[in-house]
Amino acid sequence: MNKLSSLLLVLPILFATESSFSQSPDPQMIMAKTIIKQALVNGKSYDDLGELCAQGPRLTGSAGADKAVTWGKAKMESYGFDRVFLQPVTVPKWVRGKNDQVSIVEKGKKPVSLSMCSLGLSPGTPKDGLSAEVIEVHSLKEVDSLGFRVKGKIVFYNRAFDESLVNTMACYGGAADQRSSGPSVAGKYGAVGVLVRSMTNRLDDVPHTGMVHYIDSIPKIPAAAISTIAAELLSQKLKTNPKLTVSMKMDCRNEAPVVSHNVIGEIKGSEFPDEIILVGGHLDSWDLAQGAHDDGAGVVQSIEVLRLLKSLGYQPKRTLRAVLFMSEEVGGIGGKEYARQAELNHENHIAANESDRGGFTPRGHSIELSDSLVEKYKTWKKYFEPIYADMIIRGGGGVDISFLGKLGTHMMGYVPDSQRYFDVHHASTDTFESVNKRELQLGAAAMTIMTYLIDQNGRF
Amino acid sequence: MNKLSSLLLVLPILFATESSFSQSPDPQMIMAKTIIKQALVNGKSYDDLGELCAQGPRLTGSAGADKAVTWGKAKMESYGFDRVFLQPVTVPKWVRGKNDQVSIVEKGKKPVSLSMCSLGLSPGTPKDGLSAEVIEVHSLKEVDSLGFRVKGKIVFYNRAFDESLVNTMACYGGAADQRSSGPSVAGKYGAVGVLVRSMTNRLDDVPHTGMVHYIDSIPKIPAAAISTIAAELLSQKLKTNPKLTVSMKMDCRNEAPVVSHNVIGEIKGSEFPDEIILVGGHLDSWDLAQGAHDDGAGVVQSIEVLRLLKSLGYQPKRTLRAVLFMSEEVGGIGGKEYARQAELNHENHIAANESDRGGFTPRGHSIELSDSLVEKYKTWKKYFEPIYADMIIRGGGGVDISFLGKLGTHMMGYVPDSQRYFDVHHASTDTFESVNKRELQLGAAAMTIMTYLIDQNGRF
Numbered sequence: 001m002n003k004l005s006s007l008l009l010v011l012p013i014l015f016a017t018e019s020s021f022s023q024s025p026d027p028q029m030i031m032a033k034t035i036i037k038q039a040l041v042n043g044k045s046y047d048d049l050g051e052l053c054a055q056g057p058r059l060t061g062s063a064g065a066d067k068a069v070t071w072g073k074a075k076m077e078s079y080g081f082d083r084v085f086l087q088p089v090t091v092p093k094w095v096r097g098k099n100d101q102v103s104i105v106e107k108g109k110k111p112v113s114l115s116m117c118s119l120g121l122s123p124g125t126p127k128d129g130l131s132a133e134v135i136e137v138h139s140l141k142e143v144d145s146l147g148f149r150v151k152g153k154i155v156f157y158n159r160a161f162d163e164s165l166v167n168t169m170a171c172y173g174g175a176a177d178q179r180s181s182g183p184s185v186a187g188k189y190g191a192v193g194v195l196v197r198s199m200t201n202r203l204d205d206v207p208h209t210g211m212v213h214y215i216d217s218i219p220k221i222p223a224a225a226i227s228t229i230a231a232e233l234l235s236q237k238l239k240t241n242p243k244l245t246v247s248m249k250m251d252c253r254n255e256a257p258v259v260s261h262n263v264i265g266e267i268k269g270s271e272f273p274d275e276i277i278l279v280g281g282h283l284d285s286w287d288l289a290q291g292a293h294d295d296g297a298g299v300v301q302s303i304e305v306l307r308l309l310k311s312l313g314y315q316p317k318r319t320l321r322a323v324l325f326m327s328e329e330v331g332g333i334g335g336k337e338y339a340r341q342a343e344l345n346h347e348n349h350i351a352a353n354e355s356d357r358g359g360f361t362p363r364g365h366s367i368e369l370s371d372s373l374v375e376k377y378k379t380w381k382k383y384f385e386p387i388y389a390d391m392i393i394r395g396g397g398g399v400d401i402s403f404l405g406k407l408g409t410h411m412m413g414y415v416p417d418s419q420r421y422f423d424v425h426h427a428s429t430d431t432f433e434s435v436n437k438r439e440l441q442l443g444a445a446a447m448t449i450m451t452y453l454i455d456q457n458g459r460f
Numbered sequence: 461m462n463k464l465s466s467l468l469l470v471l472p473i474l475f476a477t478e479s480s481f482s483q484s485p486d487p488q489m490i491m492a493k494t495i496i497k498q499a500l501v502n503g504k505s506y507d508d509l510g511e512l513c514a515q516g517p518r519l520t521g522s523a524g525a526d527k528a529v530t531w532g533k534a535k536m537e538s539y540g541f542d543r544v545f546l547q548p549v550t551v552p553k554w555v556r557g558k559n560d561q562v563s564i565v566e567k568g569k570k571p572v573s574l575s576m577c578s579l580g581l582s583p584g585t586p587k588d589g590l591s592a593e594v595i596e597v598h599s600l601k602e603v604d605s606l607g608f609r610v611k612g613k614i615v616f617y618n619r620a621f622d623e624s625l626v627n628t629m630a631c632y633g634g635a636a637d638q639r640s641s642g643p644s645v646a647g648k649y650g651a652v653g654v655l656v657r658s659m660t661n662r663l664d665d666v667p668h669t670g671m672v673h674y675i676d677s678i679p680k681i682p683a684a685a686i687s688t689i690a691a692e693l694l695s696q697k698l699k700t701n702p703k704l705t706v707s708m709k710m711d712c713r714n715e716a717p718v719v720s721h722n723v724i725g726e727i728k729g730s731e732f733p734d735e736i737i738l739v740g741g742h743l744d745s746w747d748l749a750q751g752a753h754d755d756g757a758g759v760v761q762s763i764e765v766l767r768l769l770k771s772l773g774y775q776p777k778r779t780l781r782a783v784l785f786m787s788e789e790v791g792g793i794g795g796k797e798y799a800r801q802a803e804l805n806h807e808n809h810i811a812a813n814e815s816d817r818g819g820f821t822p823r824g825h826s827i828e829l830s831d832s833l834v835e836k837y838k839t840w841k842k843y844f845e846p847i848y849a850d851m852i853i854r855g856g857g858g859v860d861i862s863f864l865g866k867l868g869t870h871m872m873g874y875v876p877d878s879q880r881y882f883d884v885h886h887a888s889t890d891t892f893e894s895v896n897k898r899e900l901q902l903g904a905a906a907m908t909i910m911t912y913l914i915d916q917n918g919r920f
């Protein structure tokens with residue numbers, strides 16, 4: 001595109017969007033537009049994310065997670081929130097092995113090493129590793145029907161994302177049971193190990209980790225993800241050699257639980273201090289990268305909501321809380337503990353908004369309420385139109401805030417565009433460089449506008 | 461985000477979007493959803509883009525542009541369109557120098573080389589380069605008011621993007637006059653050279669090129685873009701040393717015009733063959749990278765519109781044309797020639813849809829018509845909702861199709877998300893790797909749905 005085109009495009013676009021900045025006398029619209037400009041021109045979320053990512057990976061129970069807790073507390077204190085405090089949480093400690101590996105072993109041939117990563121909570125293999133024939137499956141059901149025919153074998157879950165689905169969250173939701181439940185289903189029938197095709201829309205050589213939900217009554221067998229390219233290779237080789245054996249050698253392990261913390265920052269409400277509006281994300285990440293999108297973005301956007309409103313001299317009627325939850329990736333422990341404390345202390349969380357779908361360009365919010373209530377929130381669509389974030393749909397909030405549901409909290413989730421999320425999700429590619437500054441800032445603006453509207457009007 | 465969250469999120473999202481795939485009996489909705497699934501599951505646009513990018517940069521008049529013409533013709537022939545042909549166009553040939561450079565020269569200090577690129581159509585400097593004092597300005601107006609005080613100097617245009625604007629096309633539109641018109645405005649008053657801050661939202665060391673609109677009656681002086689970081693550095697040094705001199709040494713040059721081609725593919729209409737619906741993008745690119753977003757994306761998406769409809773066995777009522785325009789970046793020559801031929805041949809282009817804003821996630825279409833007509837096109841919003849591409853606003857089409865306006869064509873432009881576009885625009889970063897497969901495919905789907913609706917219903 002050249003200069004002429006830009007003018008052709010821009011003038012009418014200005015007409016269509018920017019000029020709407022100057023029309024309505026609606027004070028809420030004026031505030032929404034003020035928030036947007038402040039987020040874009042004087043936003044801190046991107047610099048904050050750079051600092052957070054510089055702390056290194058933040059796996060639950062790790063030193064990196066502790067550093068992130070210290071950073072989060074100091075950061076919110078530096079912004080002068082009314083109250084910043086830590087909430088102790090006992091979390092699992094899983095440690096990835098240094099030399100974990102998976103190889104295809106064929107008689108008379110050099111072993112072929114596959115791009116892999118051990119899955120969260122997986123035990124290691126015996127010291128010398130294990131070798132077994134591989135049986136490829138595409139669903140948990142298939143394993144149930146095979147039953148004890150998988151005994152002594154490595155079960156290879158290779159169901160790809162359904163690319164016909166427009167929303168990649170649906171692609172993930174349709175495949176992730178292989179990783180979370182697959183190991184226990186296979187273990188039930190005596191399988192010795194599990195390999196899972198990585199949860200991503202991409203065909204590449206990057207493995208994606210994630211947590212396994214092991215069932216205590218069933219033998220816990222080693223489980224690893226392999227890249228989608230490795231999965232294609234293994235599947236192909238199995239077609240010509242069904243007796244193919246694979247060796248797994250992993251020294252990952254589970255250690256004793258440790259104490260970590262949720263980090264909470266608060267601005268007290270002037271009229272209804274007992275009504276809490278929560279914005280949050282999770283501070284822990286996986287260990288293969290910086291967790292920039294998952295969920296560094298949600299952490300800095302939540303902090304930014306309070307900082308932006310404060311920087312505009314806005315005095316909230318209700319109490320605003322930014323909560324950085326610990327251990328979302330491994331059991332949602334921080335969210336559970338936060339809700340337990342909220343109940344114990346008879347706190348009234350009227351609404352909670354979680355950002356945990358990446359720092360991508362905004363689409364809107366999903367609200368975990370009845371259609372009729374969602375319709376009411378849709379009357380606020382216009383305030384999000386200036387940043388093209390006016391999608392308000394019925395949908396989930398987020399794991400961390402989900403435990404507040406039983407307390408009657410209105411739960412919602414910030415929804416960015418989903419197309420690029422699983423390119424980096426739980427993988428070594430989830431780095432600061434993959435985040436776009438303006439996309440991150442616009443997301444913070446969208447969450448700030450929602451927070452402001454609930455503070456002004458109360459929830460529906 | 462972990463598994464539990466994905467389910468929390470997905471089920472309602474499925475409810476909100478995917479299930480709408482099965483509701484309406486509206487045959488146009490069924491076709492729209494068929495197009496979307498076909499684009500995502502069996503789309504060819506991403507592989508086509510990989511092939512096109514592998515041809516190398518496609519600067520107008522270069523061997524790379526010729527290779528792209530050959531590729532485009534062969535590609536559309538391979539898809540079995542009814543007619544594929546070339547339309548000769550005489551285009552300018554500008555050649556970038558191999559050792560172009562700009563350096564800050566301070567007495568007693570080592571010269572500091574700045575990250576730069578010569579601007580399109582710029583002449584070279586004298587063989588030994590030129591050195592002069594630098595005068596920093598922020599607008600053309602400022603140069604007019606300085607007048608002959610810029611004589612003998614290098615004018616440094618350093619007005620940054622206005623980051624308060626949500627749409628980056630508006631950021632670009634508000635700054636690009638420095639690059640396009642700045643050199644002639646400075647040349648008018650005897651300046652010897654021009655430096656321009658790169659047109660990008662990013663603060664990085666990547667220079668962004670683009671065309672200069674030299675006015676023939678004014679001395680044509682050498683002009684280069686420097687990276688935004690280089691611009692900040694130069695500006696800072698000027699504050700402490702206003703007498704700072706900069707040396708420019710460029711051996712870029714303009715050669716005699718050459719003959720190139722627009723590439724045109726067509727599927728004949730069965731009922732109204734004389735009514736043409738055009739989809740297009742420009743085949744030429746800048747020379748610093750592969751022009752993957754600008755405008756490789758528009759090229760492959762335009763081809764994909766015809767291929768998708770054909771692959772679905774759809775028989776269009778009207779004639780569908782994919783046009784790959786030459787030399788958009790340098791004068792919009794291909795578009796002008798195409799419109800001239802259309803007028804000569806009394807062709808009736810009822811609508812033209814251009815993709816030239818990158819291959820990013822879809823937002824919708826902008827239509828270059830009156831508000832009342834745009835309102836009519838908005839009645840089609842629902843067909844774009846399944847891919848969140850239902851924004852239909854009054855706005856520009858594109859440079860290449862703009863010359864059809866005088867023939868009464870309904871001109872529109874495909875609108876992807878704009879936030880990342882100027883990170884790569886006209887720069888070495890505009891590579892295949894920066895394009896997301898599904899975002900590109902969804903854009904092709906959006907253009908195909910619009911083409912299908914116009915074909916079925918005629919234009920409003």
